[in-house]
Amino acid sequence: MNFFNDVSPTSLFTVYASLSASMMLLQSAVYNIFPKPVRDYISSKLINYFGRLKAEATMTVDEFWGAGNNEYYDAARLYLPTKIGPRNLKFKVGKLPSRKTPDIELLEGEEVFDEFDNIIVKWRLLTEENKVLELYIYDRSWRHVDLQHPATFDTLAIEPELKQAILDDLDRFISRKDFYRKIGKAWKRGYLLYGPPGTGKSSLVAAIAKYLKFNVYCLEFNSIKSDANLRQALLSIPNKSILVVEDIDSNKIVHDRSQQSDSDDDQLYSSYSPKKPEEFTLSGLLNSIDGLGSSCGDETIIIFTTNHKEKLDPALLRPGRMDMHINMSYCGSQSFRVLASNYLDLHGHHPLLEQIDGLLETTEVTPAVLAEELLKNDDPDVALGGVVNFLKRKKMETETEKKTKPRRSKRRKTIRRDF
Numbered sequence: 001m002n003f004f005n006d007v008s009p010t011s012l013f014t015v016y017a018s019l020s021a022s023m024m025l026l027q028s029a030v031y032n033i034f035p036k037p038v039r040d041y042i043s044s045k046l047i048n049y050f051g052r053l054k055a056e057a058t059m060t061v062d063e064f065w066g067a068g069n070n071e072y073y074d075a076a077r078l079y080l081p082t083k084i085g086p087r088n089l090k091f092k093v094g095k096l097p098s099r100k101t102p103d104i105e106l107l108e109g110e111e112v113f114d115e116f117d118n119i120i121v122k123w124r125l126l127t128e129e130n131k132v133l134e135l136y137i138y139d140r141s142w143r144h145v146d147l148q149h150p151a152t153f154d155t156l157a158i159e160p161e162l163k164q165a166i167l168d169d170l171d172r173f174i175s176r177k178d179f180y181r182k183i184g185k186a187w188k189r190g191y192l193l194y195g196p197p198g199t200g201k202s203s204l205v206a207a208i209a210k211y212l213k214f215n216v217y218c219l220e221f222n223s224i225k226s227d228a229n230l231r232q233a234l235l236s237i238p239n240k241s242i243l244v245v246e247d248i249d250s251n252k253i254v255h256d257r258s259q260q261s262d263s264d265d266d267q268l269y270s271s272y273s274p275k276k277p278e279e280f281t282l283s284g285l286l287n288s289i290d291g292l293g294s295s296c297g298d299e300t301i302i303i304f305t306t307n308h309k310e311k312l313d314p315a316l317l318r319p320g321r322m323d324m325h326i327n328m329s330y331c332g333s334q335s336f337r338v339l340a341s342n343y344l345d346l347h348g349h350h351p352l353l354e355q356i357d358g359l360l361e362t363t364e365v366t367p368a369v370l371a372e373e374l375l376k377n378d379d380p381d382v383a384l385g386g387v388v389n390f391l392k393r394k395k396m397e398t399e400t401e402k403k404t405k406p407r408r409s410k411r412r413k414t415i416r417r418d419f
């Protein structure tokens, strides 16, 4: 953070002034439009109400604004230490060798009070790390709980190149606000996460949310009753959010579309069979998603997850809708090392790792299944020995299955959400 740059606290007063001006504008509008008796009534009810609102309004000044620094934030960090008073029992002091006077800084969570044009302003510093992320689920309206999922990019067991590619893509997206504005495109990015159950799709969503500090909005098809309902749900998602549509293949309408369409977009929109008013359609979903960002939510990440990418209508997968297709696959040797580090605190070499690497090359096992194995014992020798035995058994089973049943029947997946 650069405290001593061109930004001055006067820019903060611009914010104060505009806040105060809005309230005055509102009051003068009330005065001009309504006759006195109505005004008196309004004064007793509305103005009191707005007065209360004014005192309770919350203004957030984030450190960054779009891709750049927020000048108001810098101004606030420069200005607020001058407001530290007798009520503040804790604050930070320090002095750079190049400066004559000491600097005082607010501590996280400490409150300072200020007054401007009869507005009392209470300031509190909160750092991003401590922002509590929320998981919103749609059920007639968005309801939220704290996002409890423990996954982060550090604990995510995926191959390092894939992890880096995702991080690079996210960084690039976040830093390109001006670029999106310049080319006239909504500032949103779509990711399709596909792969078998238990390969970490939900975990990756949680990791992305924590990396970007964005709340997650999870849409389930059974809570949506119509296109209008869908539009309303999607358009109420604020900026800096992640919209997740899980198990997109499990939606009946998507399956119907795939069967009857050659997936040409025009045909998709024009030839769709008449729907009942209470149904929602794939075209409705696509329209609402295309509308995201252009009409309200900016800086939005859209994530579709599926266990069956092949079942999806290509209209859903088109670049611009789903920009990056991420294959969440079975556990490889590097991913296994992340699991070993997560579950056994094993960071270096272990004699059994090479054997496990070899077995993983020929056996398809998800990180979820291996995680369960690793949970069985805290001792790395015992736990890794268990994994070796498990993989050998699994390999034998698969080989026997291949010999006896050349075609495996497809298993139905149970749908669950576990953020």
Ligand SMILES: Nc1ncnc2c1ncn2[C@@H]1O[C@H](COP(=O)(O)OP(=O)(O)OP(=O)(O)O)[C@@H](O)[C@H]1O
Binding pocket: 155, 156, 157, 158, 195, 196, 197, 198, 199, 200, 201, 202, 203, 204, 307, 328, 366, 367, 368, 369, 371, 416, 418
């Ligand atoms: N790639 C991974 N890295 C770390 N842990 C993983 C990974 N994949 C699975 N796990 C473990 O398995 C559990 C289930 O994984 P997760 O729900 O993320 O998989 P999923 O692919 O979303 O499954 P589904 O398709 O059934 O929803 C996680 O909570 C985590 O403990």
